[in-house]
Amino acid sequence: MPVLSAITLYPIKSCAGLSLQEATLTSLGVMSAQIYDREWMVVDHNGMCLTQREHPRMALIKPTLKGATLELRAPGMLRLEVPLGLPDPATAPTLTTHLWEDTVLAYDCDALTAEWFSQAIGVPCRLARFHANAARPVSTKWTGGVQATTMFSDGYPILVAGEASLQDLNQKLLAAGRQALPMNRFRPNLVIDGIEAFEEDYAESYLIGDVLLKPVKPCPRCPMPSIDQDTGQFGPDPMDIMQSYRAKPEVDGALCFGMNAILLAGEDQHVRVGQEIEVTLAF
Incomplete structure (x- = not known):
């Protein structure tokens, strides 16, 4: 029987994740302690999103839950504590952020936080938090018309990957004299064990x-899987191996790993590592 083998929440887009034993699933993605996946995002002075693609040191910014704060650590930096309580929408400073084609209202975190991130990443930047009055619909082109929303994820609220898919890729890497890669290179929220390699590509639903x-x-994978999440440096790049068998014509030949997903039922229900999953295939 397939089981849920890992849960990861990424509080800040493109920074390190929080490995969880249980979490709440919502229409906006994974949530724990009232923190939503990709609820925060680092932006430049124009509000444009910054990611590991251009700033791989973002991988070294590691969050920890500490009571009413999100504690952040980075090499050579004093820790930073970001309050978890939502600002007052009527009085809190805001900024307009830009993520791909979307323009999203966000809270503007304080100057101390901006300075900390600027030093940690090495470029002037600020930390933005998804605004309580903001909404970011996903493209219904892929959902079959089902309406869904997300925060600062690339496109959809939940990313699912299979353990066997990584094992399959690693076998090919090892056969080519390369190093095996950990799952964190692909940054999924939910990992499923007990299904065939890339069976997640053909699933109709997960219960x-x-x-x-x-x-x-x-x-579709960008260069981020080539970034070592432990060192914040470009490491062994799996993209050339993936080129031989992971190009998907339905996304214009992009190299793909994992499936974006939306919630159809079970808002605010808890899931836990080790829980059984019923996988229905789409054929």
């Missing part, structure tokens, strides 16, 4: 207790 997830779009 985890009362939670019903629908995979909607293969996840």
Whole structure:
């Protein structure tokens, strides 16, 4: 029987994740302690999103839950504590952020936080938090018309990957004299064990207790899987190996690993590592 083998929440887009034993699944993605996946995002002075693609040191910014704060650490930096309580929408400073084609209202974090991130990453930047009055719909082109929203994820609220898919890729890497890669190179929220390699590509739905997830779009990979999440440096690049068998014509030949998913039922239900999953295939 397939099981949920890992849960990861990424509080800040493109920074390190929080490995969890249990979490709440919502229409906006994974949530724990009232923190949503990719609820925060680092932006430049124009509000443009910064990611590991251009700033791989972002991988070294590691969050920890500490009571009412999100504690952040980075090499050579004093720790930073970001309050978890939502600002007052009526009085809190805001800024306009830009993520791909979307323009999103966000709270502007304080100057001390901006200075900390600027030093940690090495470029002037600020930390933005998804605004309580903001909404970011996903493209219904892939959802079959189902309406869904997300925060600062690339496109969809939940990313699912299979353990066997990584094992398959690693076998090919090892056969080519390369190093095997950990799953964190691909930054999924949910990892499934007990299905065949890339079976997640062909799933119609995943049922985890009362939670019903629908995979909607293969996840095209940018250069981020070549970034070592432990060192913040470009390491062994799997993209050339993936080129031989992971190009997907339905996304214009992009190399894909994992499936973007949306929540169909089970809002605010809890899931846990080790929980059984009923996988329904789309054929």
